[in-house]
Amino acid sequence: MNRDTELIKKLKNPELKNEAFKDLLDLYQERLYWHIRKIVITHDNANDVLQETFIRIFRGMDSFKEKSSLHTWMYKIAYNESLRFIEKNKLQTSVSIEQDHNTYIKNLTQDEFFNGNELQLKFNEIISKLPSKQQRVFQMKYFDDLSFREISDLLDISENTLKSAYYTAVKTIEDNILAEC
Amino acid sequence: MKKLKLHKEDLSRLHKDKLGMDIPEDFFAKSKENILNKVIEPETPKQTVFWLRPIIAYPIAASIILAIAITFWMKNNPSEIKNQMSNTEAIKLISPDLLESDFLIASLMVSDSEMNDYLDRYLIKNVVIEAELSEQQLENIFINSVLIEDSLINHYLDKSLIENIVL
Structure with missing residues (x-):
C-alpha cells in the first residue's frame, strides 16, 4: 500500500481523519501554496486561496472517488479555487484570464513579499507574456514539477499538445533571455 | 503514484531564486494551524441544562401532557355537557359513576x-x-x-x- 492510498484510507475514516489531515497538510501545503501563488501572484491572496483549498479538500474527501490520484485531485481543487478567486475578485493578476502582463507585473511588484532583482523581474515579465496555455504548462512543469500526464488531467488537454506547448514556451523564454544578454 | 522529486525547501528556494517570490517567516506553520482551526472542531463535552436532561424532562413533559389531557377531557366529555357547563355541574353529572380516586383527581382541577x-x-x-x-x-x-x-x-x-x- 503506497503512502497516498494509506492516507486516503485514513482520511475517509472518521476516527482517523483529523490526524491524517495533519499529515496531508505537512505533505502538500507548500506544494499547493506555490502552485496557487503563481496564479494569484500576491502572498496574501495565495494564503486566502490556500486555506479555502484545504477546507474544500477536507470537506470533499468523502466524495473523492479516487478516479485520479490524490495528488492530482488536490492540485485540481487548488487550480479551480485560484481561478474562482480571480473571477470573484475580478483581479487582473493572471494573464491566463486577462492576457494582461502589465497587470501581472504591477501586482507582483506591489506585493510586499516580492523581493526580486532585475533579472528575476525580467523572468516574470517573459513568463507573463507567454500565451495562456504555454504559461500554465511551463509553470506546472518547471516549478511545480508535475508530469505531463498530471497536467493533462488538470487542464483537460492532451499530453502531446501539452508537450508541444511546453517546449515552445521553453524556447521562447531562452530566446528572450539571450536577447537581453 | 506521483514521485515527489522536489523537497519543500527546494520549492521555496526555487521560487525565491527564479521568481523573487518570498513568504513570511514561519508562514507554513501558522497557515497549518489556521487551516486546522477552521476544519477541525474542538471536542468539547456537551453541556446540558440540568432540568433539560431526559431523566428530568420526560416526567415533567408527561405530567404537563396528563394535566392538559384531563383538563380537556373535563371540559369536553361527556358530549352532553359541551354547552359550556361549569366544572361543578360536570362533576355533579358524572360523580355517581366516579370512583373515589377519580373524584379526587377531578377535584384537583376544580x-x-x-x-x-x-x-x-x-x-x-x-x-x-x-x-x-x-x-x-x-x-x-x-x-x-x-x-x-x-x-x-x-x-x-x-x-x-x-x-x-x-x-
Whole structure:
C-alpha cells in the first residue's frame, strides 16, 4: 500500500481523519501554496486561496472517488479555487484570464513579499507574456514539477499538445533571455 | 503514484531564486494551524441544562401532557355537557359513576369555591331534602293511620248504632 492510498484510507475514516489531515497538510501545503501563488501572484491572496483549498479538500474527501490520484485531485481543487478567486475578485493578476502582463507585473511588484532583482523581474515579465496555455504548462512543469500526464488531467488537454506547448514556451523564454544578454 | 522529486525547501528556494517570490517567516506553520482551526472542531463535552436532561424532562413533559389531557377531557366529555357547563355541574353529572380516586383527581382541577358550592348543594339535595322527605313520609303514614283508625271506629260505631237501634 503506497503512502497516498494509506492516507486516503485514513482520511475517509472518521476516527482517523483529523490526524491524517495533519499529515496531508505537512505533505502538500507548500506544494499547493506555490502552485496557487503563481496564479494569484500576491502572498496574501495565495494564503486566502490556500486555506479555502484545504477546507474544500477536507470537506470533499468523502466524495473523492479516487478516479485520479490524490495528488492530482488536490492540485485540481487548488487550480479551480485560484481561478474562482480571480473571477470573484475580478483581479487582473493572471494573464491566463486577462492576457494582461502589465497587470501581472504591477501586482507582483506591489506585493510586499516580492523581493526580486532585475533579472528575476525580467523572468516574470517573459513568463507573463507567454500565451495562456504555454504559461500554465511551463509553470506546472518547471516549478511545480508535475508530469505531463498530471497536467493533462488538470487542464483537460492532451499530453502531446501539452508537450508541444511546453517546449515552445521553453524556447521562447531562452530566446528572450539571450536577447537581453 | 506521483514521485515527489522536489523537497519543500527546494520549492521555496526555487521560487525565491527564479521568481523573487518570498513568504513570511514561519508562514507554513501558522497557515497549518489556521487551516486546522477552521476544519477541525474542538471536542468539547456537551453541556446540558440540568432540568433539560431526559431523566428530568420526560416526567415533567408527561405530567404537563396528563394535566392538559384531563383538563380537556373535563371540559369536553361527556358530549352532553359541551354547552359550556361549569366544572361543578360536570362533576355533579358524572360523580355517581366516579370512583373515589377519580373524584379526587377531578377535584384537583376544580377551584375551592366551586367545590364548596358543589358540596353545599350536594348536602342540601341528598341529606337535607331526603331527610325532609323521609320525615314527610313518616308524617303521612301517621296521619293515614290516624285517619284509617278514625274511619274504622266511625264505621264500627255506625254499625253498632244501627244494630242497637234496629235490634
